[in-house]
Amino acid sequence: MTEPTAHPAGTAPGTAGPAAAPPVVVSTPEELSALRPSLGRIALVPTMGALHSGHRRLIAAARADADSVIVSIFVNPLQFGPGEDYQRYPRDLDADVAACAAEGVDVVFAPTVEVMYPGEQLVSVDPGPMGQVLEGEFRPGFFAGVLTVVAKLFHLVRPDTALFGQKDAQQLAVIRRMVRDLAFGITVLSIPTVRDPDGLATSSRNAYLSAEERTSALALSRALLAGADASVTGPIGILTAARAVLAEAEAATPPVAVDYLALVDPGTFGEVTGEYRGEAVLAVAARVGATRLIDNVPLTL
Amino acid sequence: MTEPTAHPAGTAPGTAGPAAAPPVVVSTPEELSALRPSLGRIALVPTMGALHSGHRRLIAAARADADSVIVSIFVNPLQFGPGEDYQRYPRDLDADVAACAAEGVDVVFAPTVEVMYPGEQLVSVDPGPMGQVLEGEFRPGFFAGVLTVVAKLFHLVRPDTALFGQKDAQQLAVIRRMVRDLAFGITVLSIPTVRDPDGLATSSRNAYLSAEERTSALALSRALLAGADASVTGPIGILTAARAVLAEAEAATPPVAVDYLALVDPGTFGEVTGEYRGEAVLAVAARVGATRLIDNVPLTL
Numbered sequence: 001m002t003e004p005t006a007h008p009a010g011t012a013p014g015t016a017g018p019a020a021a022p023p024v025v026v027s028t029p030e031e032l033s034a035l036r037p038s039l040g041r042i043a044l045v046p047t048m049g050a051l052h053s054g055h056r057r058l059i060a061a062a063r064a065d066a067d068s069v070i071v072s073i074f075v076n077p078l079q080f081g082p083g084e085d086y087q088r089y090p091r092d093l094d095a096d097v098a099a100c101a102a103e104g105v106d107v108v109f110a111p112t113v114e115v116m117y118p119g120e121q122l123v124s125v126d127p128g129p130m131g132q133v134l135e136g137e138f139r140p141g142f143f144a145g146v147l148t149v150v151a152k153l154f155h156l157v158r159p160d161t162a163l164f165g166q167k168d169a170q171q172l173a174v175i176r177r178m179v180r181d182l183a184f185g186i187t188v189l190s191i192p193t194v195r196d197p198d199g200l201a202t203s204s205r206n207a208y209l210s211a212e213e214r215t216s217a218l219a220l221s222r223a224l225l226a227g228a229d230a231s232v233t234g235p236i237g238i239l240t241a242a243r244a245v246l247a248e249a250e251a252a253t254p255p256v257a258v259d260y261l262a263l264v265d266p267g268t269f270g271e272v273t274g275e276y277r278g279e280a281v282l283a284v285a286a287r288v289g290a291t292r293l294i295d296n297v298p299l300t301l
Numbered sequence: 302m303t304e305p306t307a308h309p310a311g312t313a314p315g316t317a318g319p320a321a322a323p324p325v326v327v328s329t330p331e332e333l334s335a336l337r338p339s340l341g342r343i344a345l346v347p348t349m350g351a352l353h354s355g356h357r358r359l360i361a362a363a364r365a366d367a368d369s370v371i372v373s374i375f376v377n378p379l380q381f382g383p384g385e386d387y388q389r390y391p392r393d394l395d396a397d398v399a400a401c402a403a404e405g406v407d408v409v410f411a412p413t414v415e416v417m418y419p420g421e422q423l424v425s426v427d428p429g430p431m432g433q434v435l436e437g438e439f440r441p442g443f444f445a446g447v448l449t450v451v452a453k454l455f456h457l458v459r460p461d462t463a464l465f466g467q468k469d470a471q472q473l474a475v476i477r478r479m480v481r482d483l484a485f486g487i488t489v490l491s492i493p494t495v496r497d498p499d500g501l502a503t504s505s506r507n508a509y510l511s512a513e514e515r516t517s518a519l520a521l522s523r524a525l526l527a528g529a530d531a532s533v534t535g536p537i538g539i540l541t542a543a544r545a546v547l548a549e550a551e552a553a554t555p556p557v558a559v560d561y562l563a564l565v566d567p568g569t570f571g572e573v574t575g576e577y578r579g580e581a582v583l584a585v586a587a588r589v590g591a592t593r594l595i596d597n598v599p600l601t602l
Contacts, residue, residue: 122429
């Protein structure tokens with residue numbers, strides 16, 4: 001990905017350059033509509049808030065390709081299943097707006113649940129077969145919830161481009177497919193997964209981890225790295241190498257409970273076989289304590 | 302079918318007004334995009350072609366509320382089930398363009414199947430429970446097919462308003478719900494059902510009927526009229542009056558085979574009971590020979 005060193009206001013993100021104007025914070029479609037004519041080419045970064053360095057890199061990439069950057073902050077109830085962490089998902093709008101200000105975001109769109117779902121949501125976006133596997137198998141309804149809220153955000157914001165992290169690789173693939181299949185006319189961009197120095201992929205849910213859990217969780221990125229290192233050996237070799245790391249972690253304290261490890265076509269999220277040649281994604285999902293984590297690396301076969 | 306007497310250099314429909322410019326006929330999203338900036342406020346009339354007087358009334362209504370009228374003409378394979386009339390559905394682009402010219406349409410968007418469905422359609426719009434009843438029960442997948450193509454047309458055309466006939470009342474209701482639930486920001490307008498002098502609701506499928514079948518088919522509008530006449534008697538009285546007319550038609554030659562007769566809330570298409578007060582729709586579907594027909598009337602309870 002491009003280094004986000006240059007941008008309209010002249011300062012690099014996260015540096016102590018001249019202060020950018022703080023973002024305009026709006027919460028209704030009407031306020032958004034009123035702003036739109038002044039915004040030029042819009043890049044949208046949809047988020048659930050709890051902004052971390054991954055989001056900040058996304059925002060920096062968004063600035064490179066648009067006149068204005070809009071960050072949406074909305075913890076979307078539709079994409080949480082029963083028993084998932086909707087209630088305890090971290091929410092801190094002031095901190096998020098401050099992070100957006102530091103990145104030169106122009107508009108923060110932070111609607112309430114009542115604004116996004118004013119009545120019963122009867123019509124939704126159906127992700128089809130790509131939404132049934134891997135994350136879709138372990139989180140039924142998740143991708144329908146994601147696509148429905150992203151479609152609504154696209155309609156409300158009307159961006160030219162929208163940015164999503166490679167960290168949520170299946171989400172990115174399903175959103176790309178929605179944009180294509182429903183002819184949204186929006187360019188979807190992504191950036192590589194941002195990792196902490198210890199290798200853990202940045203995620204708002206990392207805040208749930210105790211120090212011991214975090215140590216166990218590092219097995220995810222280690223397993224993916226082991227798989228990537230074995231990429232010349234083909235799918236079976238890749239999966240075997242990654243599984244060996246995960247098997248150790250399943251026996252660790254606290255243990256890592258693996259939901260899946262899969263090597264997939266990044267366009268369809270179908271699992272690839274020994275015959276496959278081209279770009280692939282090695283994806284893993286696991287629970288550590290009460291926290292569910294996902295991670296992936298791109299590979300070339 | 303309308304007589305295509307008017308033509309690109311011709312006169313306004315049924316009047317001797319000044320000649321309108323013929324519509325620009327385009328078949329790709331790129332051509333549409335190139336035209337858009339010059340069109341001002343756009344009203345879209347989505348059709349499957351085979352334009353009749355009902356469509357012409359829709360187009361006339363569209364003109365009243367926009368700078369430009371775009372008529373889309375696309376026989377959407379996604380909304381036809383196996384064994385339905387996709388192959389034999391009437392197609393005559395020249396006649397349709399002539400009808401559009403006569404109505405002062407600015408742009409005809411007539412894409413091919415390859416343009417609308419360039420790859421496998423994996424992501425679609427799910428109509429939810431409103432799409433499972435009545436037409437949705439007899440035509441599984443119909444409303445998903447309708448909503449998916451309408452969503453794509455909305456994205457490609459980006460209209461300010463879109464017009465659909467009251468004749469397809471459930472389709473209208475499901476589209477209105479999609480526009481609301483997915484926040485399309487498009488105003489959906491409708492016009493009352495246009496009827497031939499004998500009472501038959503105008504429909505492209507009427508062309509399939511033999512003279513004898515058409516005579517039998519008139520029972521649909523007669524039944525609805527009988528129901529409407531009994532509206533003060535409440536739901537049971539309305540349905541009883543309409544069923545009496547249909548029962549006779551079921552014994553006629555050729556017979557009318559009723560799929561359903563239902564009194565529903567026009568917003569949800571849930572059946573209404575004796576307690577219900579407000580706007581309602583009395584809807585009927587039936588087959589006459591190989592032709593399936595639908596009709597409805599609005600009522601106030």
